[in-house]
Amino acid sequence: MTQILSTLAESPTCPRDGNGIPRVFTEARGAFLTDVSGKSWIDFDNARGSVLLGHGDPDVAEAVARAARGEAGTATGWSPLLDEVTARLLALCGGEVVGLFRTGTSAVRAAVLAVRETVGRPLVLSAGYHGYDPMWSPAPGLLEPNADGVVDFFFDLGLLEELLRDRDRVAAVVVSPDHIHLSARWYGRLRELLAGADVPLIVDEVKVGFRYGAGLSTAGLLDPDVWVVAKGMANGWPTAAVGGSRALLRPLREVSFTSFFEPTVLAAAGRTLARVATGEPQKTVREAGDRFVEHARTALAAASLPVEVAGDGAFFQFVPAGRDVGKALWRAAAEEGLLFYKGDNQTVSAAFGPKALAEAEERFGRVCARLAPYASDAVVTEEARYAAAWNVLDGLREADRDRAGTTTWIGRLLDD
Ligand SMILES: Cc1ncc(COP(=O)(O)O)c(C=O)c1O
Incomplete structure (x- = not known):
């Protein structure tokens, strides 16, 4: 364990024990891991939601193995796999051009900087x-920009709406969609605001992307000029894509990197x-996620535990009434072998078959039994709901509030 801490210069996001020590896994198969x-x-x-098909998916593993043996192109240059991946991305997400990257971070950064350069205005909302x-x-x-002009x-x-009054200085709006804490109504209102503003949407x-259906999760809700996808496209392999308007993305036309044509990643994506x-x-x-969520809600209610479950089977989140019951929930889940993403969104994979689901439900029943000392008639407050949403969104949940309320909530949540 000491070795892990001294080997890594940073502190990457990964499952950790109650003392913050990374958990070490040796095997991953379907819905199951072995430590x-x-x-x-x-x-x-599921690697923060990027393993959509399940660990060690045989079909992907076989394609990757072929590519690793040199039977599906080469890192040296263009391959049919690259055409397949880019064509699929455009067919599924729309747009005129598509570019590939290694991480979501680098793809979003590239998309935003490209659009800002094309539009020629300083601010990004x-x-x-x-x-x-x-x-x-x-x-x-x-409402102030940071050093990079991001508000x-x-x-x-x-x-x-306030920021768009100054729209002559705004190059683009960039939004990370969420469907746990934001409804179709929220997207409808965003669309209206942007329609009147003549500002591109990224x-x-x-x-x-791809977790809610065969394309963008906001298809039919928003009409983006540029999109970025990553986690749903390669079952955990390191790739991300930017697509959309050729004119807006023009500054990216020469984007490349040494491993651009690397075939195992393209095979996983394909x-x-x-x-x-x-x-x-x-x-x-x-379906599997919905069944688990339903089970969890029923089990929590039957045990009188003050924990809500927000979202649906695609992405859900536990919303505990207070810190104590929250901490106890993570501890009990770990004891029972349920690997949750602490405080954040939970995801099942397509490998959650009947056996994994039945086992997960049984384990969750035992988690609730362990939490018996926390049974109470306490309710989950607005405060707890805002805090949970902030963990997932890095922002405010959708709710009716006035400007003073907005300022107060942001101040409180930033301080927390
Ligand atoms: C909405 C969103 N954008 C960007 C990123 C960064 O992606 P990556 O971790 O692949 O760099 C993440 C990662 O969780 C994300 O959720």
Whole structure:
């Protein structure tokens, strides 16, 4: 364990024990992981939602193995796989051009900088997480730009409306869609605001793209000029894509990097995209996830535990009434071998078949039994709901509030 801490210079996001020590896994198969002690876990983290088909998916593994043996192109140059991947992305997400990157962070950054260069205005209005990059660091004050000209509106459409009054200085709006805490009504209102403003929209669908269906999760809700996808496109392999308007993305036309043509990544993307194009994995995920969520809600209520479950089977989140019951929930889940993404969104994969689901439900029943000391008639407050949403969104949940309320909530949540 000491070795892990001294080997890594940074502190990457990964499952950790109660002392913050990374958990070490030695095997991953379908919905199940095995840790170094031999303990079995059911994975609701799935590499922060990027393993959509399940761990070690045989179809993807076979395609990757072929590519690794040199039977599907080469890192040296162009291959049929590259054409397949880009064609699939355009067919599924729309747009005129598409570019590939290695991480969601680099793809969103490239998309935003390209659009800003083309439009030639200084500000980018942003809502949501877009990756660990200094470009997204906090601004000195509400509605003020940070050093990179990024102004956060925290998903508050009143704030966005204020910022758009100065639209001659705005190059683009970039939003990371969420479907746990934002409804179709929110997207409708965003669309209206943008229609009147003549400002391009970039949707950062790194997390949600392909998880809700065979394309962008906001298809039919928004009409983006540029999109970014990543997690749903290669079952955990390192790739991301930017697509959309040729004119807006023109500054990216020479983008490349040494591993651009690397065939195992393209093979993983090609196979995963072929599968997600059918909509079948997403259907399985939704059904399995919905069943688990239903079970969890019933079990929590039967045990009088003050924990809500927000969202649906595609992405859901536990919303505990207070810190104590929240901490106890993570501890009990770990003891029972349920690997949750602490405080954040939970995801099942398409490998959650009947056996994994039954096992997960049984384990969750035991989690509730362990939480018996926390049974109470306490209710989940607005405060707890805002805090949970902030963890997932890096912004405010959709709710009716006035400008003073918005300022107060942002101040409180930033301080927390
Ligand atoms: C909405 C969104 N954008 C960007 C990123 C960054 O992607 P990556 O971690 O692949 O760099 C993430 C990662 O979770 C994300 O959820």
